[in-house]
Amino acid sequence: MLLDADGVPVAAGWAVPLRWDGRAEALPSGYTDALVRAVEGHEQGVEPDTLVICGAIVTPSLKGQGLAGRMLTALREAGQDAGLPRVVAPVRPTTKARYPLTPIESFLRWRREDGTALDPWIRTHERLGARILAPAPVSQTMTGTVAEWEGWTDLALPESGDYVIPDGLSVLRVDRDADVGLYQEPNVWMRHR
Template identity: 65%
Template sequence: MERLFADGWPAFITADREANRHLGRVREVFADLELVLLDGDDELVAAGWGVPICWDGDPAHLPEGYSDSLRLALTGHDHDDHPDTLVVMAAQVRPDLRGQGLAGALLTALRSLADQRGWRRVIAPVRPTLKARYPLTSIERFATWTREDGAPLDPWVRTHWRLGARLVGTAPRSQTMTGTVAEWQEWTGMVFPDSGDYVIPDGLTPLRVDRDLDQGIYTEPNLWLRHR
Protein backbone atom coordinates (compact mmCIF):
# COMPACT_ATOMS: atom_id res chain seq x y z
CA MET A 1 0.00 0.00 0.00
CA GLU A 2 2.73 2.45 0.97
CA ARG A 3 4.76 1.71 -2.15
CA LEU A 4 1.69 2.07 -4.34
CA PHE A 5 0.63 5.41 -2.87
CA ALA A 6 4.21 6.73 -2.91
CA ASP A 7 4.13 6.85 -6.71
CA GLY A 8 2.46 9.57 -8.71
CA TRP A 9 2.41 12.22 -5.98
CA PRO A 10 4.73 15.25 -5.68
CA ALA A 11 7.33 15.08 -2.93
CA PHE A 12 5.78 17.98 -1.05
CA ILE A 13 2.41 16.25 -0.64
CA THR A 14 3.49 14.88 2.77
CA ALA A 15 4.22 18.38 4.16
CA ASP A 16 0.62 18.93 5.28
CA ARG A 17 1.06 19.27 9.04
CA GLU A 18 -2.67 19.21 9.76
CA ALA A 19 -3.17 15.97 7.85
CA ASN A 20 -0.09 14.41 9.41
CA ARG A 21 -1.55 14.98 12.87
CA HIS A 22 -4.55 12.85 11.98
CA LEU A 23 -3.41 10.26 9.44
CA GLY A 24 -1.91 7.73 11.84
CA ARG A 25 -5.05 7.47 13.95
CA VAL A 26 -7.31 7.62 10.89
CA ARG A 27 -5.58 4.60 9.38
CA GLU A 28 -6.10 2.71 12.65
CA VAL A 29 -9.70 3.70 13.37
CA PHE A 30 -10.93 3.34 9.78
CA ALA A 31 -8.72 0.50 8.59
CA ASP A 32 -11.85 -1.32 7.41
CA LEU A 33 -12.40 1.44 4.84
CA GLU A 34 -9.24 0.58 2.93
CA LEU A 35 -9.73 -1.45 -0.24
CA VAL A 36 -7.22 -3.17 -2.50
CA LEU A 37 -7.81 -4.41 -6.02
CA LEU A 38 -5.99 -7.61 -6.97
CA ASP A 39 -5.42 -9.27 -10.31
CA GLY A 40 -5.81 -12.98 -11.00
CA ASP A 41 -2.42 -13.72 -9.44
CA ASP A 42 -3.26 -11.83 -6.25
CA GLU A 43 -0.95 -8.98 -7.23
CA LEU A 44 -1.86 -5.54 -5.89
CA VAL A 45 -2.95 -3.37 -8.82
CA ALA A 46 -4.88 -0.56 -7.13
CA ALA A 47 -5.90 0.67 -3.70
CA GLY A 48 -8.11 3.30 -2.16
CA TRP A 49 -9.47 4.42 1.18
CA GLY A 50 -12.01 6.74 2.72
CA VAL A 51 -13.39 8.14 5.97
CA PRO A 52 -16.98 8.52 7.22
CA ILE A 53 -18.48 11.86 8.21
CA CYS A 54 -21.85 13.45 8.83
CA TRP A 55 -22.95 15.74 6.00
CA ASP A 56 -26.46 17.00 5.30
CA GLY A 57 -26.02 17.19 1.52
CA ASP A 58 -25.85 20.97 1.44
CA PRO A 59 -22.79 22.13 -0.58
CA ALA A 60 -22.46 25.09 1.76
CA HIS A 61 -21.74 22.64 4.60
CA LEU A 62 -19.02 20.62 2.86
CA PRO A 63 -15.75 20.13 4.73
CA GLU A 64 -13.04 22.63 3.91
CA GLY A 65 -11.19 19.90 2.07
CA TYR A 66 -8.95 16.88 2.50
CA SER A 67 -7.42 17.73 5.89
CA ASP A 68 -10.70 18.93 7.34
CA SER A 69 -12.36 15.65 6.32
CA LEU A 70 -9.82 13.73 8.40
CA ARG A 71 -10.51 15.95 11.39
CA LEU A 72 -14.29 15.66 11.05
CA ALA A 73 -14.13 11.87 10.74
CA LEU A 74 -12.13 11.50 13.95
CA THR A 75 -14.27 14.03 15.83
CA GLY A 76 -17.43 12.20 14.78
CA HIS A 77 -15.94 8.87 15.85
CA ASP A 78 -14.98 10.25 19.27
CA HIS A 79 -18.48 11.66 19.77
CA ASP A 80 -20.16 8.41 18.67
CA ASP A 81 -21.88 10.19 15.79
CA HIS A 82 -23.69 8.16 13.15
CA PRO A 83 -22.04 9.00 9.82
CA ASP A 84 -24.06 9.14 6.63
CA THR A 85 -21.38 10.05 4.09
CA LEU A 86 -18.23 8.35 2.82
CA VAL A 87 -15.42 10.68 1.78
CA VAL A 88 -13.14 8.98 -0.76
CA MET A 89 -9.72 10.25 0.25
CA ALA A 90 -7.46 8.50 -2.25
CA ALA A 91 -7.52 6.06 -5.13
CA GLN A 92 -4.33 4.91 -6.82
CA VAL A 93 -3.61 2.54 -9.72
CA ARG A 94 -0.26 0.90 -10.38
CA PRO A 95 1.57 3.05 -12.96
CA ASP A 96 2.03 0.30 -15.55
CA LEU A 97 -1.70 -0.50 -15.49
CA ARG A 98 -3.21 2.94 -15.80
CA GLY A 99 -5.70 3.63 -18.56
CA GLN A 100 -7.31 0.19 -18.30
CA GLY A 101 -10.39 1.12 -16.29
CA LEU A 102 -9.02 0.02 -12.92
CA ALA A 103 -9.60 3.42 -11.35
CA GLY A 104 -13.27 3.22 -12.23
CA ALA A 105 -13.48 -0.28 -10.78
CA LEU A 106 -11.88 0.91 -7.57
CA LEU A 107 -14.19 3.91 -7.21
CA THR A 108 -17.18 1.68 -7.86
CA ALA A 109 -16.02 -0.67 -5.11
CA LEU A 110 -15.68 2.23 -2.69
CA ARG A 111 -19.21 3.38 -3.52
CA SER A 112 -20.46 -0.16 -2.88
CA LEU A 113 -18.74 -0.08 0.50
CA ALA A 114 -20.78 2.99 1.40
CA ASP A 115 -23.94 1.17 0.33
CA GLN A 116 -23.06 -1.77 2.56
CA ARG A 117 -22.71 0.55 5.55
CA GLY A 118 -25.98 2.31 4.81
CA TRP A 119 -24.29 5.65 4.10
CA ARG A 120 -26.43 7.62 1.67
CA ARG A 121 -23.78 9.87 0.20
CA VAL A 122 -20.32 9.51 -1.37
CA ILE A 123 -18.15 12.55 -1.98
CA ALA A 124 -14.50 13.09 -2.86
CA PRO A 125 -12.06 16.03 -2.61
CA VAL A 126 -10.49 15.39 -6.00
CA ARG A 127 -7.01 16.60 -6.93
CA PRO A 128 -7.34 17.63 -10.60
CA THR A 129 -4.09 16.43 -12.14
CA LEU A 130 -4.24 18.73 -15.17
CA LYS A 131 -4.47 21.80 -12.94
CA ALA A 132 -0.67 21.71 -12.52
CA ARG A 133 -0.39 23.00 -16.09
CA TYR A 134 -2.49 26.02 -15.17
CA PRO A 135 -1.29 27.06 -11.69
CA LEU A 136 -2.26 30.71 -12.19
CA THR A 137 -5.88 29.85 -12.99
CA SER A 138 -8.26 29.83 -10.04
CA ILE A 139 -9.76 26.48 -9.07
CA GLU A 140 -13.23 27.98 -9.55
CA ARG A 141 -12.45 28.86 -13.17
CA PHE A 142 -10.65 25.58 -13.83
CA ALA A 143 -13.72 23.69 -12.60
CA THR A 144 -15.74 25.11 -15.52
CA TRP A 145 -13.40 23.90 -18.27
CA THR A 146 -14.84 21.13 -20.43
CA ARG A 147 -14.03 19.33 -23.66
CA GLU A 148 -16.10 19.70 -26.81
CA ASP A 149 -18.19 16.70 -25.81
CA GLY A 150 -19.13 18.37 -22.53
CA ALA A 151 -16.97 16.14 -20.34
CA PRO A 152 -14.61 17.77 -17.81
CA LEU A 153 -11.24 18.74 -19.25
CA ASP A 154 -9.32 17.20 -16.37
CA PRO A 155 -8.77 13.44 -16.87
CA TRP A 156 -9.08 12.42 -13.20
CA VAL A 157 -12.23 14.48 -12.75
CA ARG A 158 -13.49 12.94 -15.98
CA THR A 159 -13.01 9.43 -14.55
CA HIS A 160 -15.32 10.32 -11.67
CA TRP A 161 -17.73 12.08 -14.05
CA ARG A 162 -18.09 8.99 -16.22
CA LEU A 163 -19.22 7.10 -13.12
CA GLY A 164 -21.95 9.66 -12.54
CA ALA A 165 -20.15 12.01 -10.14
CA ARG A 166 -20.88 15.71 -10.45
CA LEU A 167 -19.22 18.86 -9.15
CA VAL A 168 -20.82 20.20 -5.96
CA GLY A 169 -18.19 22.69 -4.83
CA THR A 170 -14.59 23.80 -4.74
CA ALA A 171 -12.08 23.47 -1.93
CA PRO A 172 -9.56 26.30 -2.46
CA ARG A 173 -7.73 25.41 0.77
CA SER A 174 -8.03 21.65 0.82
CA GLN A 175 -4.47 21.20 2.11
CA THR A 176 -1.66 23.48 3.27
CA MET A 177 1.95 22.32 2.90
CA THR A 178 4.62 24.09 4.93
CA GLY A 179 8.39 23.70 4.92
CA THR A 180 11.69 25.53 5.13
CA VAL A 181 13.23 27.11 2.04
CA ALA A 182 15.79 24.31 1.93
CA GLU A 183 13.06 21.67 2.09
CA TRP A 184 11.13 23.27 -0.74
CA GLN A 185 14.29 23.47 -2.82
CA GLU A 186 14.82 19.75 -2.26
CA TRP A 187 11.19 18.87 -3.01
CA THR A 188 11.01 20.92 -6.21
CA GLY A 189 14.57 20.90 -7.52
CA MET A 190 14.39 24.69 -7.72
CA VAL A 191 16.27 27.56 -6.10
CA PHE A 192 14.38 30.41 -4.40
CA PRO A 193 16.77 33.37 -4.18
CA ASP A 194 14.11 35.92 -3.14
CA SER A 195 10.85 36.03 -1.26
CA GLY A 196 7.81 35.87 -3.50
CA ASP A 197 5.50 33.53 -5.41
CA TYR A 198 6.91 30.72 -7.55
CA VAL A 199 5.35 28.27 -10.01
CA ILE A 200 6.63 24.84 -8.95
CA PRO A 201 6.61 21.41 -10.64
CA ASP A 202 3.32 19.55 -9.99
CA GLY A 203 1.95 22.51 -8.04
CA LEU A 204 -1.69 23.36 -8.64
CA THR A 205 -1.09 26.89 -7.34
CA PRO A 206 2.06 28.95 -6.78
CA LEU A 207 4.31 28.47 -3.78
CA ARG A 208 4.79 31.52 -1.53
CA VAL A 209 8.33 31.83 -0.17
CA ASP A 210 9.35 34.07 2.72
CA ARG A 211 13.12 33.99 3.11
CA ASP A 212 13.03 36.19 6.22
CA LEU A 213 10.93 33.53 7.98
CA ASP A 214 12.76 30.70 6.17
CA GLN A 215 9.40 29.32 5.13
CA GLY A 216 7.48 28.25 2.08
CA ILE A 217 3.71 27.79 2.11
CA TYR A 218 1.75 26.06 -0.61
CA THR A 219 -2.05 25.81 -0.55
CA GLU A 220 -3.53 22.96 -2.56
CA PRO A 221 -7.04 23.31 -4.05
CA ASN A 222 -9.38 20.40 -4.73
CA LEU A 223 -12.76 19.92 -6.37
CA TRP A 224 -15.65 18.43 -4.43
CA LEU A 225 -17.42 15.74 -6.46
CA ARG A 226 -20.51 13.87 -5.35
CA HIS A 227 -21.16 10.35 -6.58
CA ARG A 228 -24.62 8.94 -7.09
Protein backbone atom coordinates (compact mmCIF):
# COMPACT_ATOMS: atom_id res chain seq x y z
CA MET A 1 0.00 0.00 0.00
CA LEU A 2 1.25 3.50 -0.82
CA LEU A 3 0.47 6.24 1.68
CA ASP A 4 0.53 10.00 1.20
CA ALA A 5 2.36 12.39 3.56
CA ASP A 6 -0.59 12.24 5.97
CA GLY A 7 -0.63 8.44 6.07
CA VAL A 8 -3.73 8.15 3.88
CA PRO A 9 -3.73 5.20 1.43
CA VAL A 10 -3.48 6.41 -2.18
CA ALA A 11 -2.73 3.13 -3.98
CA ALA A 12 -2.76 -0.58 -3.21
CA GLY A 13 -1.53 -3.68 -4.95
CA TRP A 14 -1.34 -7.40 -4.43
CA ALA A 15 0.73 -10.29 -5.72
CA VAL A 16 1.29 -13.98 -5.09
CA PRO A 17 4.41 -16.16 -5.24
CA LEU A 18 4.56 -19.36 -7.26
CA ARG A 19 6.97 -21.62 -9.07
CA TRP A 20 7.36 -21.09 -12.83
CA ASP A 21 10.11 -22.32 -15.13
CA GLY A 22 10.29 -19.15 -17.24
CA ARG A 23 8.72 -20.59 -20.40
CA ALA A 24 5.69 -18.74 -21.82
CA GLU A 25 3.92 -22.03 -22.52
CA ALA A 26 4.22 -22.97 -18.84
CA LEU A 27 2.50 -19.81 -17.56
CA PRO A 28 -0.75 -20.20 -15.64
CA SER A 29 -3.80 -19.76 -17.88
CA GLY A 30 -4.32 -16.39 -16.22
CA TYR A 31 -5.23 -14.59 -13.03
CA THR A 32 -7.42 -17.33 -11.53
CA ASP A 33 -4.99 -20.14 -12.33
CA ALA A 34 -2.10 -18.12 -10.85
CA LEU A 35 -4.00 -17.86 -7.56
CA VAL A 36 -4.73 -21.59 -7.59
CA ARG A 37 -1.11 -22.48 -8.35
CA ALA A 38 0.15 -20.16 -5.62
CA VAL A 39 -2.13 -21.71 -2.98
CA GLU A 40 -1.50 -25.28 -4.10
CA GLY A 41 2.25 -24.67 -4.27
CA HIS A 42 2.24 -23.24 -0.75
CA GLU A 43 0.20 -26.18 0.57
CA GLN A 44 2.59 -28.65 -1.10
CA GLY A 45 5.72 -26.87 0.13
CA VAL A 46 6.89 -25.94 -3.37
CA GLU A 47 9.55 -23.22 -3.22
CA PRO A 48 8.34 -20.21 -5.27
CA ASP A 49 10.64 -18.40 -7.69
CA THR A 50 8.22 -15.99 -9.37
CA LEU A 51 6.05 -13.15 -8.16
CA VAL A 52 2.74 -12.72 -10.00
CA ILE A 53 1.43 -9.17 -9.76
CA CYS A 54 -2.33 -9.62 -9.60
CA GLY A 55 -3.45 -6.02 -9.45
CA ALA A 56 -2.86 -2.40 -8.54
CA ILE A 57 -5.49 0.20 -7.71
CA VAL A 58 -5.09 3.97 -7.43
CA THR A 59 -7.52 6.33 -5.71
CA PRO A 60 -9.63 7.55 -8.68
CA SER A 61 -9.08 11.25 -7.99
CA LEU A 62 -5.30 10.69 -8.05
CA LYS A 63 -5.02 8.79 -11.34
CA GLY A 64 -2.51 10.14 -13.85
CA GLN A 65 0.07 11.08 -11.19
CA GLY A 66 2.35 8.07 -11.62
CA LEU A 67 1.07 6.20 -8.58
CA ALA A 68 0.28 3.04 -10.55
CA GLY A 69 3.87 2.84 -11.72
CA ARG A 70 5.12 3.43 -8.18
CA MET A 71 2.83 0.65 -6.94
CA LEU A 72 4.11 -1.78 -9.58
CA THR A 73 7.70 -0.84 -8.72
CA ALA A 74 7.02 -1.44 -5.01
CA LEU A 75 5.54 -4.87 -5.79
CA ARG A 76 8.55 -5.79 -7.94
CA GLU A 77 10.90 -4.71 -5.16
CA ALA A 78 8.92 -6.81 -2.66
CA GLY A 79 9.41 -9.81 -4.92
CA GLN A 80 13.15 -9.15 -5.17
CA ASP A 81 13.39 -8.70 -1.39
CA ALA A 82 11.65 -12.08 -1.00
CA GLY A 83 14.26 -13.69 -3.26
CA LEU A 84 11.97 -14.17 -6.25
CA PRO A 85 14.04 -13.58 -9.41
CA ARG A 86 11.08 -13.36 -11.83
CA VAL A 87 8.07 -11.03 -11.88
CA VAL A 88 5.11 -11.50 -14.23
CA ALA A 89 1.60 -10.04 -14.42
CA PRO A 90 -1.66 -11.06 -16.11
CA VAL A 91 -2.41 -7.50 -17.19
CA ARG A 92 -6.06 -6.50 -17.63
CA PRO A 93 -5.96 -4.04 -20.55
CA THR A 94 -8.11 -1.09 -19.54
CA THR A 95 -9.23 -0.05 -23.03
CA LYS A 96 -10.00 -3.58 -24.24
CA ALA A 97 -13.63 -3.01 -23.13
CA ARG A 98 -13.97 -0.66 -26.12
CA TYR A 99 -13.16 -3.62 -28.39
CA PRO A 100 -14.87 -6.65 -26.81
CA LEU A 101 -15.21 -8.45 -30.15
CA THR A 102 -11.48 -8.21 -30.94
CA PRO A 103 -9.45 -11.26 -29.93
CA ILE A 104 -6.86 -10.50 -27.24
CA GLU A 105 -4.18 -11.95 -29.55
CA SER A 106 -4.84 -9.05 -31.95
CA PHE A 107 -5.43 -6.39 -29.31
CA LEU A 108 -2.10 -6.94 -27.56
CA ARG A 109 -0.27 -6.08 -30.82
CA TRP A 110 -2.01 -2.72 -31.34
CA ARG A 111 0.37 0.23 -31.15
CA ARG A 112 0.11 4.00 -31.28
CA GLU A 113 1.97 6.02 -33.89
CA ASP A 114 4.88 6.49 -31.47
CA GLY A 115 5.28 2.70 -31.22
CA THR A 116 3.96 2.37 -27.67
CA ALA A 117 1.09 0.09 -26.74
CA LEU A 118 -2.39 1.41 -27.53
CA ASP A 119 -3.61 0.30 -24.12
CA PRO A 120 -2.48 2.59 -21.27
CA TRP A 121 -2.12 -0.18 -18.67
CA ILE A 122 0.02 -2.30 -20.99
CA ARG A 123 1.95 0.89 -21.77
CA THR A 124 2.53 1.56 -18.04
CA HIS A 125 4.01 -1.92 -17.61
CA GLU A 126 6.16 -1.49 -20.73
CA ARG A 127 7.50 1.86 -19.49
CA LEU A 128 8.68 0.01 -16.39
CA GLY A 129 10.60 -2.45 -18.57
CA ALA A 130 8.02 -5.22 -18.93
CA ARG A 131 7.47 -7.02 -22.19
CA ILE A 132 4.54 -9.00 -23.50
CA LEU A 133 4.98 -12.75 -23.13
CA ALA A 134 1.68 -14.23 -24.25
CA PRO A 135 -2.06 -13.70 -24.43
CA ALA A 136 -4.18 -15.11 -21.61
CA PRO A 137 -7.51 -15.56 -23.42
CA VAL A 138 -9.21 -17.14 -20.41
CA SER A 139 -7.60 -15.34 -17.48
CA GLN A 140 -10.77 -15.29 -15.39
CA THR A 141 -14.04 -17.17 -15.80
CA MET A 142 -17.24 -15.93 -14.22
CA THR A 143 -20.55 -17.77 -14.31
CA GLY A 144 -24.01 -16.94 -13.08
CA THR A 145 -27.66 -17.53 -13.79
CA VAL A 146 -29.34 -15.49 -16.51
CA ALA A 147 -31.17 -13.49 -13.83
CA GLU A 148 -27.89 -12.78 -12.03
CA TRP A 149 -26.26 -11.54 -15.24
CA GLU A 150 -29.29 -9.39 -16.02
CA GLY A 151 -28.91 -7.82 -12.58
CA TRP A 152 -25.13 -7.40 -12.80
CA THR A 153 -25.22 -5.88 -16.29
CA ASP A 154 -28.58 -4.07 -16.16
CA LEU A 155 -29.33 -5.70 -19.54
CA ALA A 156 -32.22 -7.84 -20.71
CA LEU A 157 -30.86 -11.16 -21.99
CA PRO A 158 -33.93 -12.51 -23.79
CA GLU A 159 -32.36 -15.37 -25.76
CA SER A 160 -29.30 -17.57 -25.92
CA GLY A 161 -26.31 -16.02 -27.63
CA ASP A 162 -23.39 -13.65 -27.18
CA TYR A 163 -23.85 -10.23 -25.59
CA VAL A 164 -21.59 -7.20 -25.31
CA ILE A 165 -21.74 -6.19 -21.65
CA PRO A 166 -20.74 -2.95 -19.90
CA ASP A 167 -16.99 -2.86 -19.22
CA GLY A 168 -16.58 -6.40 -20.56
CA LEU A 169 -13.32 -7.24 -22.31
CA SER A 170 -15.07 -10.03 -24.21
CA VAL A 171 -18.63 -11.16 -24.72
CA LEU A 172 -21.00 -12.82 -22.28
CA ARG A 173 -22.27 -16.19 -23.57
CA VAL A 174 -25.82 -16.87 -22.48
CA ASP A 175 -27.50 -20.28 -22.58
CA ARG A 176 -31.11 -19.75 -21.54
CA ASP A 177 -31.92 -23.48 -21.62
CA ALA A 178 -29.16 -24.20 -19.09
CA ASP A 179 -29.91 -20.89 -17.26
CA VAL A 180 -26.26 -19.88 -17.31
CA GLY A 181 -24.19 -16.94 -18.45
CA LEU A 182 -20.46 -17.49 -18.99
CA TYR A 183 -17.95 -14.65 -19.19
CA GLN A 184 -14.29 -15.43 -19.88
CA GLU A 185 -12.06 -12.41 -19.50
CA PRO A 186 -8.81 -12.14 -21.43
CA ASN A 187 -5.59 -10.65 -20.07
CA VAL A 188 -2.04 -10.23 -21.36
CA TRP A 189 0.90 -11.93 -19.66
CA MET A 190 3.80 -9.52 -19.22
CA ARG A 191 7.23 -10.13 -17.70
CA HIS A 192 9.06 -7.45 -15.77
CA ARG A 193 12.84 -7.16 -15.75
